[in-house]
Amino acid sequence: MDVSALQKIRYTYKPKLPACLSQNIDNISIEFGVPTESDADQQDLKNLFKHSYGKPLATFVSGKNDTIRRELKVGVILSGGQAPGGHNVIAGLFDGLKKGNPASKLYGFLGGPSGLINNKAIELTGEIIDNYRNTGGFDIIGSGRTKIETPEQFAASYETAEKLGLNAVVIIGGDDSNTNAALLAEYFTGKGSSTQVIGCPKTIDGDLKNEYIETSFGHDTACKTYSELIGNIERDANSAKKYWHFIKLMGRAASHIALECALQTQPNICFISEEVEAKEISLSRVVDQICQSIVKRADNGDNFGVVLIPEGLVEFIPEMKNLIEELNDLIAGNEEEFAKKSSFIDQLYWLETKLSIPSYEFLNTLPPEIARELLMARDPHGNVQVSRIETEKLLIGMVEKHLAKLKKEGRYKGKFSALGHFFGYEGRCAFPSNFDADYCYSLGFCAFVLIASGLTGYLSSVRNLVKPAAEWIAGGVPLTMMMNMEQRHGSKKPVIKKALVKLDDRPFLTFAAQRDIWAVKTSFLFPGSIQYFGPAEVCDQTTKTLMLEKS
Numbered sequence: 001m002d003v004s005a006l007q008k009i010r011y012t013y014k015p016k017l018p019a020c021l022s023q024n025i026d027n028i029s030i031e032f033g034v035p036t037e038s039d040a041d042q043q044d045l046k047n048l049f050k051h052s053y054g055k056p057l058a059t060f061v062s063g064k065n066d067t068i069r070r071e072l073k074v075g076v077i078l079s080g081g082q083a084p085g086g087h088n089v090i091a092g093l094f095d096g097l098k099k100g101n102p103a104s105k106l107y108g109f110l111g112g113p114s115g116l117i118n119n120k121a122i123e124l125t126g127e128i129i130d131n132y133r134n135t136g137g138f139d140i141i142g143s144g145r146t147k148i149e150t151p152e153q154f155a156a157s158y159e160t161a162e163k164l165g166l167n168a169v170v171i172i173g174g175d176d177s178n179t180n181a182a183l184l185a186e187y188f189t190g191k192g193s194s195t196q197v198i199g200c201p202k203t204i205d206g207d208l209k210n211e212y213i214e215t216s217f218g219h220d221t222a223c224k225t226y227s228e229l230i231g232n233i234e235r236d237a238n239s240a241k242k243y244w245h246f247i248k249l250m251g252r253a254a255s256h257i258a259l260e261c262a263l264q265t266q267p268n269i270c271f272i273s274e275e276v277e278a279k280e281i282s283l284s285r286v287v288d289q290i291c292q293s294i295v296k297r298a299d300n301g302d303n304f305g306v307v308l309i310p311e312g313l314v315e316f317i318p319e320m321k322n323l324i325e326e327l328n329d330l331i332a333g334n335e336e337e338f339a340k341k342s343s344f345i346d347q348l349y350w351l352e353t354k355l356s357i358p359s360y361e362f363l364n365t366l367p368p369e370i371a372r373e374l375l376m377a378r379d380p381h382g383n384v385q386v387s388r389i390e391t392e393k394l395l396i397g398m399v400e401k402h403l404a405k406l407k408k409e410g411r412y413k414g415k416f417s418a419l420g421h422f423f424g425y426e427g428r429c430a431f432p433s434n435f436d437a438d439y440c441y442s443l444g445f446c447a448f449v450l451i452a453s454g455l456t457g458y459l460s461s462v463r464n465l466v467k468p469a470a471e472w473i474a475g476g477v478p479l480t481m482m483m484n485m486e487q488r489h490g491s492k493k494p495v496i497k498k499a500l501v502k503l504d505d506r507p508f509l510t511f512a513a514q515r516d517i518w519a520v521k522t523s524f525l526f527p528g529s530i531q532y533f534g535p536a537e538v539c540d541q542t543t544k545t546l547m548l549e550k551s
């Protein structure tokens with residue numbers, strides 16, 4: 001196979017493991033904490049997870065482990081959107097299994113959770129794994145967004161596990177996929193099955209985190225890739241001095257990616273959706289804020305700049321939030337009827353009598369292409385596909401209008417020419433940074449130890465991540481501990497709580513303390529591309545967010 005020079009050399013990179021996992025594996029034992037409680041809605045979750053609620057935290061320590069040499073059969077699933085490092089989770093899991101017992105087998109389910117439902121799997125051999133070590137992408141087995149939710153899908157997953165004689169299934173996914181892992185673990189135990197279920201925290205969005213999951217994998221590499229691109233655009237803007245760049249960044253509801261990129265690149269403006277929600281900032285105020293910066297910079301002769309927009313922003317602007325919530329419930333409750341409305345006009349007509357008056361009126365004020373995007377099909381978890389809503393274009397259009405008004409009133413004398421960008425897919429399959437390569441390999445190895453030790457319903461956890469890898473702490477967090485009840489598809493469902501940006505935490509406060517200066521004075525930073533070889537302070541550092549959170 002023809003491969004690039006970087007790919008070839010990355011195959012040989014040896015990911016760093018925490019000391020507790022790099023020792024003789026017969027000496028990796030588990031220390032259990034006290035029984036845990038869910039994040040909220042304890043009684044509801046106790047009733048729903050009769051067999052798996054309240055398990056204790058697990059931490060790996062030195063000590064004898066009698067079960068680690070067992071011969072095991074494990075199936076692995078990549079679930080949801082791609083995130084750099086997924087291949088290394090599989091490599092870490094594979095190497096752990098083979099170290100435990102060379103006869104152990106790893107199966108890869110093809111195309112995401114549907115591979116488990118439909119029993120579509122391949123055996124992952126050393127030869128296959130070696131072609132994917134330290135590379136980006138999920139193409140080793142593919143990914144998918146199917147949700148295991150119907151009784152038939154649970155039964156089919158059980159049948160596959162029985163047929164293959166699986167000791168465990170590892171689900172590598174975000175909050176929704178790990179909610180699925182928790183439900184599957186409960187279902188298998190309830191059926192008397194011995195198949196264990198272990199999750200791994202994946203998502204570039206960075207919204208699957210808590211005290212024990214410091215970050216989801218892929219977030220580091222994706223943010224570094226977007227920051228490189230933003231830095232390049234800033235330098236272009238500062239050289240040509242003629243464009244305002246409006247850059248939408250992936251991340252769903254949470255603004256972790258936008259915040260990290262802002263800390264890395266110091267743009268003129270960056271919105272944080274969580275702040276917009278907390279302060280109930282309306283769409284016109286968002287536009288006003290951008291225009292204030294444009295006017296002040298134009299007064300200094302700077303008719304250029306960079307605005308960062310988290311993709312979830314639209315979901316948090318109060319009038320938009322109400323509209324989306326109403327639409328979600330209406331569409332989920334009338335799925336078949338809504339699907340029959342084939343044209344946009346028919347959809348609007350149908351909604352006229354069903355939406356509240358303010359929401360219907362607001363929908364009509366939006367440019368038709370944005371309204372159309374809001375009505376598009378939800379993803380299998382009931383979420384609006386925010387990556388498909390062109391917020392950057394919506395804002396450019398509104399800013400243009402407002403500036404024209406200010407010009408008429410003599411309050412703006414500059415020139416405004418804007419370009420829109422959307423960065424998302426550019427970063428999801430990048431070669432994992434050294435941090436993600438090491439972290440992912442450790443998560444995979446950690447999943448193996450959890451399985452070999454007989455645990456189910458746990459999320460693989462590696463923490464103390466701002467320290468060198470040798471000092472990382474590894475173990476497992478009970479999945480039910482991270483759950484609460486939320487409105488989904490029109491009814492209350494158990495879900496892993498999304499971690500949004502905390503407005504009283506250091507990363508946001510650090511950004512907030514500087515943004516007024518950035519808004520007027522060009523303060524751009526140019527982080528450059530990810531470095532894989534060289535000094536540790538350039539190659540192995542993780543996100544500014546994590547460093548600030550832990551400082």
Ligand code: FBP
Pocket residue numbers: 079080081082083174175202203204205250251252311385386387424428
């Ligand atoms: P996950 O939540 O599955 O990790 O996906 C993250 C993400 O990249 C979001 O940032 C984005 O909104 C979404 O996936 C895009 O989905 P798709 O890949 O289906 O276009």
